[in-house]
Amino acid sequence: MDKLLTILFLALYVGCASLLFTRLRKYFFYIVIVFVTVNDLVFVPLNDTFGPNLLVISKAWKEIFIAALLLFNLMRSSPGSPASLSRGVLRITSVILVLSMLGFAVGSARSGLGDGLQQWRRYFVPILLALLLASSGASQRVSPRALIRLLLTIACTMAIFAIYENWTFSGDFTKLWYYDFVAQAKESINTDAHLLQYQFMRGDELRATGFFISAIEYSLFNAFALTYAIISIYTARGFSSRLGFTLISALLAWGEIVANVRIGWVVCALALFSVAQIQAFHTKSFAKLSIAPLTVLVLSFALIIVNKADLDASSVGRLAQYASVPATFKLQGYGLGAITNDGETYKDSWYISVLMVYGVAAIGYVWLMFRPLVEALGNLTIWRRMELRDSSSYAFSLGTIGFFCAQLYVFGFHYSTGLSHLYLLQIFMFHIAYGSRTTAQERESTATPWAPSSYASYKQ
Secondary structure (H helix, E strand, O other), X not given: OHHXXXXXXXXXXXXXXXXXXXXXXXXXXXXXXXXXXXHHHHHHHXXXXXXXXXXXXXXXXXXXXXXXXXXXXXXXXXXXXXXXXXXXXXXXXXXXHHHHHHHHXXXXXXXXXXXXXXXXXXXXXXXXXXXXXXXXXXXXXXXXXXXXXXXHHHHHHHHHHHHHHHHOOOOOHHHOOOHXXXXXXXXXXXXXXXXXXXXXXXXXXXXXXXXXXXXHHHHHHHHHHHHHHHHHHHHOOOHHHHHHHHHXXXXXXXXXXXXXXXXXXXXXXXXXXXXXXXXXXXXXXXXXXXXXXXXXXXXXXXXXXXXXXXXXXXXXXXXXXXXOHHHHOOOOOOOOOXXXXXXXXXXXXXXXXXXXXXXXXXXXXXXXXXXXXXXXHHHOOOOOHHHOOOOHHHHHHHHHHHHHHHHHHHHHHOOOOOOHHXXXXXHHHHHHHHHOOOOXXXXXXXXXXXXXXXXXXXXX
């Protein structure tokens, strides 16, 4: 049965990847988004049935898609024509190669190659997938309107599932569909028993997870979709469209409530604040947009210090992790290798984790993460309110950029690496920065009769 299942999954992946070599390649872009969001829902139950070793190949759809994208990009390049990779994308590729070699070289001293590869997947597979999708040409055929509708459709379905999950919860978290998988994963990295229960409940309330196995992961994904929905209320034309996005926003807000996670609300608010800065003050400087999320991050830690007697151990424990950095930091880092709960390279902070993996070279990974955002901001042309007229492409750009800026706060409190919302966020950001080709004609077609008629939304 397991061999038949593997063959079926491989046939599915090959069939999806073959779309790249046809005129239907834009659908491959949409398929990747769907796969990211349903990965846990599909493979966690199968993992409980067949075991992790039997599903190694079946779960490797990201690597298979990356291989197909790499092959497609190489086939698109020829000696007589420009390479499909831009100069900026080539720089990113070079940094990935250097950081990968450095991480394996340093990490080999403390861990085996297998453990190093697992951590490498967390750090680089999301970036490689986004990079190759953007440079494949599929992005140029993808409609921002379709991307928003797809994401909101998935998010609304997931919110309904999470609400149902909350309503039908019996109080016994060991009966949850993802309990066995999460318990085994947490025990493998030496997570304490009282922290294990916190993965499923806050007090007596369930922390709903939607299609994911983590309430935090669901909360951040839901907040990402909620950001688009709220922005679309502003950019939509007509009462019916605005009413529709308002109802979607209300449903997603309900989904956020049943997640019982604070950070989703904070990051959505910070994303919308960044969008307001861009729209109202024409702010296109990453340095200026980073002030608000970093300030809120510092204030959050200040509140934890002042009120640590009234807060849960998870929040207070983050202070100890930051305090331990000076004593445990190494210039060369610890490299890519095995991770354990609160180990050298696995902390409740993306900043600390990256710093511990790469040491002083962590600046390279930070550049790798935020370079597409800087490119997108530099290429963005800000539209006036009267010019919008239901411009989904502009709403898509604002939502993606705003939510990426808000990650500066998220990274201070969560490991984040490999989370589904970050996969989607990087895919969308690379699409905006390197893959999309929004032309002057699009803006002309959405401009009002009294608005200027010749604009370019993005520079290539």
